[in-house]
Amino acid sequence: MLDDTLIVKNGTLKILIDDKPINRQINIQKNAKLFHFLIQNLNPTEQISSENIINLQENAYYETFILQTDAQKNNLKTVVNLLEKNSKTFIAGIYLADQKQKISMENIVNHLAENTVSEQQVRGIANDFAQTYFAGLINVAPNIKKVSGTQYHKALMLSKTADVKCIPELAIASEDVKCSHGSTIGMLDENQIFYMQTRGIPLSDAQIILTKAFIFEILNKINDQNVLKNFTQKVETWLIKNMK
Amino acid sequence: MPENLNAKLKNLTENTYKYGFSINLENDSAPIGINENIIKLISNKKNEPLWLLDFRLKAFRHWKSLKEPHWAKVTYPNIDYQKIYYYSAPKNLKSPKKLQDLDPELLKMYDKLGVPLHERENLAGITAVDAVLDSVSVTTTFKENLAKLGIIFCSISEAVQKYPDLVKKYLGSVVPYTDNFFACLNSAVFSDGSFVYIPKGVRSPIELSTYFRINAINTGQFERTLIIADDDSYVSYLEGCTAPQRDENQLHAAVVEIVVMNNAEVKYSTVQNWFPGDKNGIGGIYNFVTKRGSCIGEKSKLSWTQVETGSAITWKYPSCILKGKNSVGEFFSVALTNNLQQADTGTKMIHIGENSSSTIIAKSISAGKSLSAYRGMVKMSPQAINAQNFSKCDNLLIGNKCSAYTIPVMQNLNNSARIAHEATTSKISEEQLFYCQQRGISADDAISLIVNGFCKEVMKHLPMEFAVEASRLISVSLEGASVG
């Protein structure tokens, strides 16, 4: 069910900030760019599900930063259709779940034209009894030339009782494609922790620093200072609550 | 045939009966279809003990309550289970009498793969009248060597008679009949298969191969294999061969169960080339195999290595249940599809034991108009402390009409466990092709060279001879891909 249709006109640049889930269809026209920030502020008991479909025309660009951390049940699906040649997209996602939350993030990128590029960078952290689910699909249609698609997902588990699931999927029907994806689920790198400890940093501090770095690797790509501030505040609140 | 040769032959074939390689030349068969009476008839004909009949009946009753599963990505025609012979279909009537009667494509394939003449007859289902003298005597000696070490390698039917306690203890322990529809059917009507037992502390000096069980190739559709490696033992088991496998029976539902105990290691290698049937792909084989190993012992290890080509629609997800502490599971696979073929393969690694680890390396090559899918599942259960998994799935696409799917599912329920997965999709670069051609290597040869290089990481886990055969098979299967 669609709540809103947005058209980003030829050659224009738009910034869109969503702080509540909306089901959107967005059409980005030729040479236009959209920078989309989703930072959902919700009640802890809410159960929500939303979906965004973004269609890109020739040489269009879609960049989005998603922070999913509120509500009891939070499902978000993002579908990016690279309909015409030279269109590109960058999807950055962060999900942070604790207590008994159930958070799911699904990113689908459809390469339907030549010379299209997609990149996904997702970081997730699960604590307590949270259940998280990440699904990322890079789909390349037949007879498409020069496609590049990458997807990197990393998840940290802070508790023995969390449940983290992910399915990074590739469906490729063209030859002239460079696609790769990587996914890890686990703990912080003990070599990095040890290194910090040998430099005098206590264990718990090292863990916090590394976990923060883990998320900020993505956040640091946000150019808009105000938006960055909002994202940072929310992430830091969660980290303080969950890491000591 | 000269008189003395005839006598020699008679002697040898009688000896084979003695050693249990019974060539099933029964002319009577159970009536068509499946019901409790037929199952009782099968069990009776095989002279099975009551507990096994019981096992079959329980499975059958459960099967009747199940619905046949259907997967989204591939379709296969409806199977009428009442139109299948569940016991010794009269093969002689249907199979060709002479090599010359065979499909010329099949003969060409044998040539290319360098299959020796006598093997061709066997593989094509031509019942041997001129017995394979050499291989019969070879198998006889080889069986004697194994017996000296206490290694049991025989048919399941024979094992049921000679080693009932062993069979009873482990049959269904890794794949219970409740597991899935096809495993359930198999449990009710399985015909025969291999039974292997390696006693404590014994390393099998020879690779055990299904080829040595002469009639293994003609085994029916419901093959059941059980391999038990006791503490500190080792065995390498080979299944399949590069020559095209053909069978009148389109549906195969086999079950392979492997039990690995403390410090033991089992290597299970499969090289299979499924016969594509006629030009329209009719006659291709549908293969639903449940292959699972349970690494119950501490430091137990199970490696699955497979190279599969051909048009069969194969659902085969060799899995490891890593129960023991420090147990290790490995899966190395090359799936190659060309023309109109489909492959759907993958693995499941279920981690339960502390410090268990698993490695998955899956390479798939698609050419022509084919489709190749990898489906994986890695699960870390809550008890899998410090467990680790690493998976790498690479797809190589040749030509612009083929496709590849990678669907790896990862689930972690223990925060000290680690799962890491990487996948890439690429094509053979024009630069690589031209470089090889400039050195005198033709385009087709260049593609095989490059593809074999791509699969090297997997091929090195195959026992030597198998690896050589597999390499050859890959080259032959890729013919025409450069033009494609």
Place this chain on the structure above:
Amino acid sequence: MPWFKISNLFAGTENKLILSDFNLQINPGEVHAIMGPNGTGKSSLANVIAGNPKYSVSSGNILFKNIDILPLPPEQRASMGIFLGFQNPIDIPGVSVMTFLKYAINAQRAFNSLEPLDAPSLLKKVKIRAEALGIPNEMLKRPLNVGFSGGEKKRIETLQMALLEPELAILDEMDSGLDIDALKIVANGINVLKNNNRSFLLITHYDRLLSYVKPNFVHIMVNGKIVRSGDENLAKSLEKNGYTEFLNA
């Protein structure tokens, strides 16, 4: 009949014409050098002779031993005796140097109706030449060019040339990226192969290589054709004066 002759060749990629009325004749036993500014088509020339499908020929022909090689695929031209030493040799993961050598040598032998070389003979042949080129044994076991330095790649190209014994060896910037010692080894590898039946076409920027491998003819190539030919002194004067006079010609 000329042994190797390029006549009125027009060739390029799908976007542009690179070789424009190119002409060149080479006789057996000669060493020719082609020099010229960047982007003038030197590498393209080498690739067109070798049959790289990236390039197409719109008119002209290339005769080698009385046969027009333009219709022939690259592997046939190679088996007739043409070798291209690449400027940036590509890597082939999973295929060891030794395995690759075996395939190439036997493919060319098969084309010329010869039996494949048996393993011990092959090994011996490879080892002798590898040693002379300073290539350690363990490098022969590594996948071809994967992670090799520029210098190592050029040595492997030279090794291949030594083993394939071509009649016409085209070396595309063999000297680029090499230090003095590596250059001397590669130059030595070339000199050792010089004989009355074998010719070399050296494509180079600098005359460094030419001080170790003496050319019989030096050609200057600008905008897709040869604008001046001379002997080794031409190369020396280029070093002194640069290409300017030829660019305006």
